[in-house]
Amino acid sequence: MRMRIFPAVLITAFVFTLPANADPIKFARYPHSSHGQIAFSYHGDIWVADNDGDNARRLTAHVANDTFPRFSPDGQWIAFTSNRMGNNDVFVVSVNGGVPQQLTFHTTSDTVQYWTPDGERIIFSTSRGTHAFYAPLYSVSRMGDLPVPMGMDQGATGMISQDGRLVAFNRYGMRYWRKGYRGNSQTDIWLQDLRSGEISQLTDTDTGRFREHTQDAYPMWGADGMVYFMSERDGIFNIWKIAPDGSGLAQVTDHGSDGVQYPSISPDGLTINYENEFEVWTLAVPGGAPERISIDLDFDPKNNMVEYLRSESQADSFYPSPKGRYLAVDYHGEIFIVPTNPDVGEKTQVTASGWRQRTAVWSPDGARLAYISDESGDQEVWVYDVDTGSSTRLSGHESEKTGRPIWSPDSSKLAFSAFNSL
Secondary structure, eight states: OOOOOOOSEEOOOOOOOOOSSOOBOSOOEEEEEETTEEEEEETTEEEEEETTSOSOEESOOOSSOEEEEEEOTTSSEEEEEEOTTSSOEEEEEETTOOOOEEOOOOSSOEEEEEEOTTSSEEEEEESOSSSSSOOOOEEEETTOOOOEEOSSSOOSEEEEOTTSSEEEEESSOOOTTSTTOOSTTSOOEEEEETTTOOEEEOSOOOGGGGGGOOOEEEEEEOTTSOEEEEEOTTSSOEEEEEOTTSOOOEEOOOOOSSOOEEEEEOTTSOEEEEEETTEEEEEETTTOOOEEEOOBOOOOOOOSOOEEOOOSSOOSEEEEOTTSSEEEEEETTEEEEEESSTTSSOOEEOOOSSSOEEEEEEOTTSSEEEEEEOTTSSOEEEEEETTTOOEEEOOOOOSOEEEEEEEOTTSSOEEEEETTBO
């Protein structure tokens, strides 16, 4: 009976190009403006375009998720959040492109907020700190020194005013999915004087009316000295503003559906950007009217990077060849070489005996397979020559071999572990 074995996982890449006259995109995320340009995240990469959406270009290209781009005050750098090292860290890249520099290296999640007004440091939220459940905002140098905490006890989002005197921040993260929530578990805006360290609550200060309190999030300092923020006070998330002394509360935008998401303000406090109904919007400060930005992109999207295929039989383990054209598959104590494309190439049975063969691994040059077999009565390392089809026992060590053998980079030596020793 002929046995069919297919790899459990096949990794393939498909590259195609959109038509030259592509439609305006949806789902551009986390926009931010400065010096006539707008940065945003799309398909997990950071992009930069003119403020009207023209001349878009990709700034980062990575399989990880790059989010929350923030221009430096001089417009020459963009700080962003990326999980390319396994969890969210702070990175910085030139607005002209290049290799991003990683600035934070903690195992918790670090999310970029804004730059300090002097352009020397980047403010970010984090889960690090001495408390088990919350942490203050932190800042890190553009050159990547040791991050230091800011003066508040806890902070989720925040921005320093252009004159460097005050920081407006949320102590708690906003629960966007709890639309329509009213109560004392919402998030409010707080101010801290960076000279005296004094902290004061700016919104929802009447605790007797806590059942009416709504979420006020993402505080931003406008060029007019007002604190702009996102709030659900009118039943839909819109942009509002308030003076630092608590006066002048006013609604700025009037979106009637979906609502504002992830607003940000330019370093000079003159332009607010946000998401609404899956598109990017811009708002001039003060007194401007919201305008939708149409962004046309012509690019190679990162779709179908990984394809999962079901197998008709069960493989105990497998190992891809250096060029990815074949897999060495362990199945019921035997080893097979199987093409990764079932329509191209032939299956080869490497071993056929009553003994158990396992953990096959290709040499870096693709010429041989190393595996563990007990054909000699003890578990030993064997090597199979792909061209000649012959197998040779290499080791003679009475012990239980654990894990896969490991080839040297030049394919001339093998290392293996036995008796818990290498």
